[in-house]
Amino acid sequence: MAIRSLTARVLSVSTVWAVVALVVIGVVISALYRQGSERGFQDLLRAQLYNVINSISVDEKAALSGSPQLGDLRFSQPQTGWYWIVEPIGEFDTPPLISTSLGTAKLPIVSVDEVPFDIRYERFYTTTDPFGNEVEVAETEVVLDIQGHAARFRVAGNRDVLEADIDRFTRNLTIALSIFGLGGLGVNALTILFGLKPLDQVRRSLEKIRTGESERLDGAFPREIQPLANEVNALIDSNRRIVERARMQVGNLAHSLKTPIAVLLNEARVLEVPHGELVRAQADAMQTQVQSYLSRARIAAQRGSVLARxxxxxxxxxxxxxxxxxxxxxxxxxxxxxxxxxxxxxxxxxxxxxxxxxxxxxxxxxxxxxxxxxxxxxxxxxxxxxxxxxxxxxxxxxxxxxxxxxxxxxxxxxxxxxxxxxxxxxxxxxxxxxxxxxxxxxxxxxxxxxxxxxxxxxxxx
Structure with a gap:
């Protein structure tokens, strides 16, 4: 891995996971809230639709009559995106009734082929009114009397209200999740740093061993790290015993060879010059070579030891x-x-x-x-x-x-x-x-x- 620090790895992974989790949670909650808000918006339009239905009838002249009172001024204010429309169907020849908010303008209608009626004989679709407002339309058809006069009822609501409510909720949710996320990341970082603190203690102890300030891993370690400390201490003790044993064996060998070589050198001094010089030169060479090989054996015994410094x-x-x-x-x-x-x-x-x-x-x-x-x-x-x-x-x-x-x-x-x-x-x-x-x-x-x-x-x- 590019990141060599264990603390940085854990912090990076936990931070990425927390950020991804919070983003996913935010997206899911926003989607669920949108679904609930759209469902509530449709329920509001449905209620207004049936209020309009209950307010409309056919008079004795076979004409549509009635004045729906929906309790919302937006249906009477022009170009608000809130409209109701009642249109006769079939041979029912009478002028339609339209809310004053729409006036003489025509609301674009989506064909039944594109959005059919459901089992309740209702349908909902989105369209754009002549004033540029995106509106949600609730529509149904109702038979008004025993003569079979029928009319198509529509109630439209401006989706800006719905989108504004969803945006406000999303903004508040983002702020709340951001505060929670930053707080959670801070607590998570402190927890990780506190949990990995014993590893820093181990690192410092190893540095002391490497610099010669200490010979063992000293300190009270957690249960998960104590076996590692025990194994390192056992390894150091074993290494020290091997070095000491090798030094002792080298010393014993040097001591055992020292006397015979010294005897040869002494005897070489009393021999005749040509022979004495030859024996002394060979004894000197032997002494030097023995010392060389003893040094190599000692070095091989302690090579790589943290104690060699x-x-x-x-x-x-x-x-x-x-x-x-x-x-x-x-x-x-x-x-x-x-x-x-x-x-x-x-x-x-x-x-x-x-x-x-x-x-x-x-x-x-x-x-x-x-x-x-x-x-x-x-x-x-x-x-x-x-x-x-x-x-x-x-x-x-x-x-x-x-x-x-x-x-x-x-x-x-x-x-x-x-x-x-x-x-x-x-x-x-x-x-x-x-x-x-x-x-x-x-x-x-x-x-x-x-x-x-x-x-x-x-x-x-």
Whole structure:
């Protein structure tokens, strides 16, 4: 879904449903009111029609006579849209009787074929009078005496009255439903926000765990959320136990190998020079490789843990102080922008990777080594969606390396300068540690000369 907020989803769905429901309710009520109003309007015309029928008779001259008194002045005022008409039928030859409101004008009549009479011998239809009024007509035919004289009776009412009443009701209904709808939406929003408030508490607790402020989901949660909190806490406890167990096993293995390797190194010192040098070099390499594999095992045990986090500034400043003490003739500079960046790595892994690269830089630099730390650009963040990354650039002013030399330097145990001390495993170890965290390390020649080592490491958020 495009909407990622659960609160926004619930509010959107409930708001849309409430609006649709209110619109449908308004339309239905308006339609029912219209039906009732039209039925009432027809009943009024029917009553007036029978009042006219009761007021008309045939006199001794065989002519229509009578003066209906309908109690409504609109039947006597001209062009009001309220009329009554009595017309003779068949051989009944007599002038028709017409209300003064219609005068000499003719009211258009709808044919019986279009609107036939019902079982009560009545029919209702809508037409337009000569004055532009839309009128509803009630019509019937009645035999007036025993001689068979019959007449057609019509009573017309102006539909403007009906439409005005319906419009007034619709307007009041719209206002009432709008007030009710806005109030209901407000109450609904408050209810949803109050109901989802425990999820915000869970989110804040998870943020505290991610930032290292807390180690568990703490708080009193509703019955529906408490099982989730319990499972998260159980997962964190299990993860912590796995990390501690892995660290303990790594420590035990390191301790068990430390003594035999130390014995080999001591024995190598008393051997003759060619053999002693060979044994000591191999023991040093073995010690370095064992340490490398132990580090990989430890990293694999805790990788992805929310507990693995190191603040960049204090850790890197500590490494820079050590490097300045070991290399008093070199200038080291550190820039972290913005301050407060946190790496999702164990501190000793950060120190080992950055320390190895700074040591290499100090070995070949003439005067200056710089370390710049900043958030990774967008293209670097695509390596693993949903994660953030930090870029560390270590620059020196040394001779630098060609692309072919860089490829050789990244291979395990390869050294470009045999005159310098080392085993050739430093860059390989850095690459392995960084790879365990799904990061990357890259060497490149600077435009102004020297070598640039670029580390892309995961950020803790």
């Amino acid at each position: 190191t603040e960049a500034q204090p850790a890197l400043e500590r490494i820079m102080r050590v490097m300045r003490r070991l290399n008093p003739d070199k200038q080291f500079s550190l820039s972290i922008n913005p301050p407060g960046l946190v790496l999702a790595m164990e501190q000793q892994d950060v120190e080992e990777t950055v320390g190895n690269l700074l040591e290499n830089a100090a070995r070949y630099a003439h005067d200056r080594i710089s370390l710049n730390v900043e958030p990774a650009p967008e293209d670097a963040r695509e390596r693993e969606p949903g994660r953030q990354w930090i870029v560390l650039q270590i620059d020196d002013d040394g001779p630098g390396l060609d692309p072919d030399q860089i490829a050789v330097a990244m291979k395990r145990g390869k050294r470009l300068d045999e005159s310098k001390p080392g085993t050739g495993l430093g860059l390989s170890i850095v690459s392995e540690i960084v790879g365990e965290y799904q990061g990357s390390v890259e060497l490149s020649r600077r435009d102004v000369g020297g070598l640039r080592a670029t580390l892309v490491l995961p950020a803790a958020v």
